[in-house]
Amino acid sequence: MPRGPERESLGRRIADHRAKLGWTQTDLAERLGISRVAVSHLETDMSTPGERTVALLAGLFKQEPHELVAGTNYPPAKADRLPLVVNRHTEAELQVALCEADLGWIERQPSLYGDQRLSEWDVALRRLAVDCDAHDLPLVEAARDRVRAALDLRSGA
Secondary structure (H helix, E strand, O other): OOOOOOOEOHHHHHHHHHHHOOOOHHHHHHHHOOOHHHHHHHHOOOOOOOHHHHHHHHHHOOOOHHHHHOOEOOOHHHHOOOOOOOOOOOHHHHHHHHHHHHHHHHHHOOOHHHHHHHHHHHHHHHHHHHHOOOOOHHHHHHHHHHHHHHHHHHHOO
């Protein structure tokens, strides 16, 4: 009986994406809320991820679920049940992007409102640093440093 073209291993694709991000299996497991052994089983195709796990993986890899499984050995019946879109950014990434946009606006349009907005961002980023995932903390701290530098620059310090 003729076979179709060989399909790429979804597990291998997951391992490749993880490696490109410089994450260990433990790092990925923490982000997914599963064990390191479960990640190992996914990467070696010992188990097939459910739709929820594929959606979470796709978001972590900044892809849509169908992009992650396209051309792989993921079961078509499961692929049909995947969501079309997923969240690709953490709350920390979103807030830092908004902060960066405000910093750019304040640089281009200096005003008294800029001081107030910078102070608001300083408080918001301080709170976010307490609540965010440890993996996002360096991103939040770097944004907070930029906000404090902008505040210092505006105050003449």
